Amino acid sequence: MDVQSCLAVIGSMNEGRLPDGDRLAAFIDACAPQMFSGSVPEEADGMRAAFLAEAGLKSDPRIEHGRTEKRKALDEESARHVRETLFEAARRKAQKHFGNSIYIRGLIEISNICRQNCRYCGIRAGNAEAERYRLSPEQILACCEHGYGLGFRTFVLQGGEDAWFTDERLAALLRRIKAEWPDCAVTLSVGERSEASYRLLRQAGADRFLLRHETADPCHYALLHPVSQSWSHRMECLRSLKKCGYQTGAGFMVGSPWQTTDCLVEDVRFLYHFQPEMVGIGPFIPHAGTPFARFPSGDVERTLVMVALVRLMLPFAMLPSTTALGTAAGNGRERGILAGANVLMPNLSPREARARYRLYNNKLSEGAECADNIEELKARIRAAGYEIVVDRGDFRQS
Numbered sequence: 001m002d003v004q005s006c007l008a009v010i011g012s013m014n015e016g017r018l019p020d021g022d023r024l025a026a027f028i029d030a031c032a033p034q035m036f037s038g039s040v041p042e043e044a045d046g047m048r049a050a051f052l053a054e055a056g057l058k059s060d061p062r063i064e065h066g067r068t069e070k071r072k073a074l075d076e077e078s079a080r081h082v083r084e085t086l087f088e089a090a091r092r093k094a095q096k097h098f099g100n101s102i103y104i105r106g107l108i109e110i111s112n113i114c115r116q117n118c119r120y121c122g123i124r125a126g127n128a129e130a131e132r133y134r135l136s137p138e139q140i141l142a143c144c145e146h147g148y149g150l151g152f153r154t155f156v157l158q159g160g161e162d163a164w165f166t167d168e169r170l171a172a173l174l175r176r177i178k179a180e181w182p183d184c185a186v187t188l189s190v191g192e193r194s195e196a197s198y199r200l201l202r203q204a205g206a207d208r209f210l211l212r213h214e215t216a217d218p219c220h221y222a223l224l225h226p227v228s229q230s231w232s233h234r235m236e237c238l239r240s241l242k243k244c245g246y247q248t249g250a251g252f253m254v255g256s257p258w259q260t261t262d263c264l265v266e267d268v269r270f271l272y273h274f275q276p277e278m279v280g281i282g283p284f285i286p287h288a289g290t291p292f293a294r295f296p297s298g299d300v301e302r303t304l305v306m307v308a309l310v311r312l313m314l315p316f317a318m319l320p321s322t323t324a325l326g327t328a329a330g331n332g333r334e335r336g337i338l339a340g341a342n343v344l345m346p347n348l349s350p351r352e353a354r355a356r357y358r359l360y361n362n363k364l365s366e367g368a369e370c371a372d373n374i375e376e377l378k379a380r381i382r383a384a385g386y387e388i389v390v391d392r393g394d395f396r397q398s
């Protein structure tokens with residue numbers, strides 16, 4: 001795709017029109033051709049064949065890790081020009097709805113115990129090296145109290161699928177948080193549960209729920225997860241969350257193993273139809289204790305392009321500039337905001353817990369990522385031309 005055609009794609013997305021799949025894929029490959037930040041390990045093809053066989057799926061010769069579509073890339077200077085034009089359009093779109101406000105959410109990592117085995121995740125059940133912990137309700141309430149004093153008006157309770165957190169225990173915790181801090185929103189991010197469970201937790205006070213869809217391509221989903229975890233169930237959970245009245249968050253990694261540009265296009269199309277209130281997008285970063293330990297990270301530019309495209313498509317959505325983006329690039333947080341993101345999620349967890357909630361290698365949890373250093377974060381965001389505000393930051397379609 002040439003520069004003029006790329007600019008036309010930006011123009012049509014800016015006006016709320018989604019180009020067809022081929023055109024969108026050609027755009028991504030033209031301006032952000034690099035998928036990964038390094039080379040793919042030799043064992044990738046063998047692993048893929050084994051995972052497909054395990055899932056009972058046939059091999060698709062079009063999907064070869066790192067050697068997928070051969071759509072034309074622009075020369076680097078033209079690609080940069082297209083990306084900058086895209087980021088500017090996304091930034092303007094965000095500024096139109098949110099001004100220069102950046103919303104903050106206090107992230108409390110309540111448990112790193114998980115029954116699931118997502119192949120990319122450092123706290124998967126199969127990682128025997130992970131030092132497990134679970135915060136007590138009192139510890140979680142103390143984090144909220146501390147966060148409230150720092151100016152947080154949303155608490156995100158995030159954890160693995162830990163059976164200790166039954167509906168009754170989580171509901172009791174939610175009721176205590178909402179009674180103590182009625183002006184705050186609570187977001188849950190505790191994985192797949194039944195619709196009855198989601199409803200009960202919503203009634204107990206949860207306002208929002210984050211459940212990344214991970215990939216809108218079922219075959220790709222089967223490569224990233226064991227057979228015990230199904231794409232259709234993930235989709236069912238997301239639909240249940242909407243039905244229960246949550247502000248619902250979906251999301252995906254950019255550059256995960258065997259992801260193709262077509263997978264990303266499917267992600268965009270899924271988001272367009274699902275209309276989530278929040279979308280988390282970050283680069284894939286490997287973790288040493290997972291089957292993907294030797295795979296390269298996702299490319300930062302491609303991640304930023306996806307953030308900007310989603311901003312154009314979902315102008316009112318809450319888009320975090322993710323911790324993974326901040327980990328992959330020193331100024332990743334600011335670059336995410338300059339590509340249309342409007343949310344940051346500093347870490348409110350106790351220091352001992354933070355070090356153990358390692359989803360991927362070198363995950364940031366100190367410095368500006370730590371809620372205690374909110375002044376440092378405010379200064380950095382101000383330097384980028386934005387202001388962190390004390391606000392629940394609810395989704396509003398206006």
Ligand code: SF4
Nearest residue numbers: 114116118121124160
């Ligand atoms: S991504 Fe979530 S569900 Fe999957 S293993 Fe990690 S914590 Fe568990």
